[in-house]
Amino acid sequence: MAQCTLVSGSVALITLHSPPVNALSAVVRQGIVDTVGRALSDPKVKSVVICGQNGTFCGGADIKEFARPMSGPPLVPMIHAIEAGDKPVVAAIEGIAFGGGLELALGCHYRIAHAKSRLGLPEVSLGLLPAAGGSQRLPRLIGIPAALELITTGRHVTAAEALKLGMVDQVTEQNTVEAAVKFSQGVAGRSVDACRLSARPCPSPPDLDALFEEAMQRVRQSARGAIAPVACVQAVRAAATLPYLEGMEREKELMATLFNSGQARAMQYCFFAQRVVGKWTLPNGARWDTSKARHISKAAVIGLGTMGRGITVALAQTGVSVIAVETQERQLAEAKQAVSGMLERGAKRRGGASPLGLVHYSPHLQAAADVDLVIEAVFEDMALKKEIFHQLSAVCKPGTLLCTNTSGLDVDCLASKTKKPELVVGMHFFAPAHVMKLLEVVYGPRSSPEAVATAMQLGKRMGKVSVAVGNCPGFVGNRMLKPYMEQASFLLEEGATPELVDQVLEEFGFAMGVFKMSDLSGLDVGWRIRKEAGQTGPGVPSGQPMRVRQGRRYSPLADLICEQGRFGQKTGRGWYQYDKPGGQVASSDPWLHSFLEEYRAQNGLVARRINHQEVLERCLYTLINEGFRILEDGIAAMPQDIDAIYVFGYGWPRHRGGPMFYAGMVGLARVLEKLEHYHQVHPDVPYLEPSSLLRRLVASSSPPIQRWMQVNKMSQSQL
Structure with missing residues (x-):
């Protein structure tokens, strides 16, 4: 909804209210239409300020509405009506102005932003483009090169950068609404003709064709088959070469193509999958996600190779005090230099102070005696890891959580070397650990819900997509990677x-x-x-x-x-x-x-010609088949967990939705048919035999991915 109050005698303050991010749902859009209409026709109102409740301006469209028929007032006419009004309308931006939220602000005549706010048009990350005038207004406001970069990448900018680019008129560290009200009073009575972005000419550099050709080449290379970034370039080109209304028509056409595409469905699936992963019951019947996580203020990292250094940086950047332990003198000296460099570069990039003071180094394991949590990151040697866990169990205080960064070794085997195996979990980071988004949190049969919850919460604090998975060789990601890589090698043998x-x-x-x-x-x-x-x-x-x-x-x-x-x-x-x-x-x-x-x-092998289709099917379908086995075994709770792991940890293209989603898009019956074919040709490769879950899903008429686990549970209960 949107509420309107008269403040300072002549300013209509319209407040968006739709927790948590004031998304532009049908109810909110209707509220904006009603309140803005009344304010513009009320003779007592001289200016209008639009803000969001609870320190958030607007997070954009309500994505849940994408799957339903459109209801309520359309966004484009609503923004046009605001821009066409003859009274100054000021957007008071706090927190975030993303997507449709920023497009709403661009339809206002002025924009005042709080210093800690962030702005952006991230639609491209959902397989779409900014289709409420964003691709037409932003280039008119900040120029074509800057608009192209922001729209094709979906990058967020700080208020300071927004001011520099010309996206906002003023940045304040004080109360944003008060600043916007005061600003609106200062411009009340002035003509807003020059402030209507749709009426402005789009700045056109002399080398316009070359600029767009270069942008298109760059986008095609980085998009790797994603169509949304290409459509974004085409939409901005329309802003540069067509009158505003014709540009809006082109924006609408491009959006219609994207909106109905499989890529948009895949990327929106990823958006929601990222938010639901990891919530499930442990084998002992306890729910980790309802357990209270411990707050970690002091941690130790054991082993300062590539992974240990990245984990140290990730912890320090989160505000955790870190004891970094490396017994090899030369390795310790190199690690100090590398970690310091990464922290300083990160601080410079973020524009804040470097957390160098949070990291302390030691060559002795005893330095970890009073930490809340330890992450072991030595190289993959089970005997060495066992010895370290045995020593840590003696050195650390009784309640310390002991975590391993192993990429596939038996977490329960390591837990058996400690006094309290319930405090042992895997925290499998991906290199470089301070950059990569994925964290596999691996629980063993004796891991406590509290230990799992603490590792998951710490991952979230570090900005990771944390996914809880069961303990087996390779866990989820590397277990699936093994047959994928083996098939690639077999293809080399065959030609x-x-x-x-x-x-x-x-x-x-x-x-x-x-x-x-x-x-x-x-x-x-x-x-x-x-x-x-x-x-x-x-x-x-x-x-x-x-x-x-x-x-x-x-x-x-x-x-x-x-x-x-x-x-x-x-x-x-x-x-x-x-x-x-x-x-x-x-x-x-x-x-x-x-x-x-x-x-x-x-080896008596005769090389043959192998076509692209066989390469793709043998590599991807074997990986997918192992994913179905993982679901059967209960190592992952749902296909969304597997897809999140592959998108955020293994470079699976987001516009393909993840391996399990992709299987559904291709058609489960086709995946089954091809696996049966390749298993007949290669009977000495057992993992090519289709999983029983895949067979059951096809027998159940290939239900949507959200219902796969119902089929799995029904089959298990019948067994």
């Missing part, structure tokens, strides 16, 4: 090249294909784990062929190139070659191609 596989996956929307990603991560990491598990060598158990492990197909390609000292970017050679060790630009490596030909000849 593909790293370049082909990566090209197909990057065209699908991944920032990096599987082989470039492996080179970046370091091939030696997985090799070390496989060696420690006794999985490398001529055949395991002895006597088996090299390409068989425990009776199933195995590709030793990664092991063989590691034996050549090719560990990826760090050595300048891996699946690709790089100009130097540590180089980042991958180029095709003739040695690797010769190696593959020789390997095939030695």
Whole structure:
């Protein structure tokens, strides 16, 4: 709703009220239409101020309404009516003005913002464009280059940057509504003709065609198949080249195409999935999300390699005091320098003070004696981790939570080395830990709801998308990644090249294909784990062929190139070659191609032509199939958990919605049919056999993704 009160004798103060972000629902839009109409026709009113209740201006459209037929007053005529009024209308922006909220403010004649407010047009992140005049008014206000950047990226700006760009007329650190009322009194009686953005000419630089051509190339490259950023460029071009009303028509046409697209549905699904992940019952019947989380004010990080450094930075930037422990003297010195640099760069980027003083270093585990929580981040060696957890259990105070950053080792096994296994959980960060959004919180069979709740809440404080998952090898993300990567290697054995596989996956929307990603991560990491598990060598158990492990197909390609000292970017050679060790630009490596030909000849393999469709189906459908198995096993509570993990941790393109959502979009029956086909062709690859949950869903007429777990529960109860 929207309430109107007369203040200072002549100012109509219209307050939006729709918690939590005053979204522009049908009721709110109707309230704005009614109150603005009355204010503009009331002779006592000389000016109007629009604000939001509880320190928030407006978070934009009510996304829940997207799935329903349109009701209430349309947004575009409502904003036009505000702009067309002959009395000054001032937007008093506190908190946020996002999407339709900023478009509402752009329809006002003036904008006053609080110093801590943020503004932006994030529609592109939902697969849409700002379609209430945002793509037409913003370029007229701040110029084409700046508007293009904000609209195509959806980036939020601070009030200070908004003032610099010309988006707002004034920034205040005082009471924003009072400042806006005072400002409105100062402009009362003045003509607002020059303040109507729709009437302004759009500033057009002389090299307009070149500017848009460059913008389109840049957007196509970064969008990786997403159509919304491209439509955003086209909409801004309409603002630059067409009269306002024709530009609005073009904006409307482009929006209609986007609104009904699968990509918009996928991105809106991601938006809601991010908000529901992780809320479920632990195996002991207790709900972690109703348990009271402990507040963590002091933490320790054990091991200051790449992951430990990033975790230290993430904690410090959250305001947590950190004891950073590294027993190797040289590594400790390098870590101090690296962590300090990351903290200072982060502070400069955010415009605040560096939290350097929150980090204290020590070479001794005993320094963690009085912390609230420990995160162990040494390399993936079970024996080493067991010893550290045994020592921590003796060193730390009795109630300290002990967490491990392992990417796939048994959390329960580590818990068994402590006095209180209920205080042990996994906190699996993703590199770089201070940047990547995902946190897998892994609970073992004895983890307490309080421990899980505390890890989840700490992740939220750090700005992470925290997802609670069960304990199994690889948890959710890496368990699904294993068959995906294996299929990629099998494709190389059968005739593909790293370049082909990566090209197909990057065209699908991944920032990096599987082989470039492996080179970046370091091939030696997985090799070390496989060696420690006794999985490398001529055949395991002895006597088996090299390409068989425990009776199933195995590709030793990664092991063989590691034996050549090719560990990826760090050595300048891996699946690709790089100009130097540590180089980042991958180029095709003739040695690797010769190696593959020789390997095939030695193993009696005849190379065949592999098309793009087979690459995509074998890599993605095996990953999806493992996701269904994870749901069956209860390792993830719902498909949204899996999709959030892959979008925020593994680079799955957001406009594809996540692997499980994508399966539904493709059609579960098609995924089932293709998996059955590939399993017949490759019977020695057990994970190609379709999961029983996938079969049951297809037998149940492929219900929408929100009902998958009902089918799963019904099947389990019948068993």
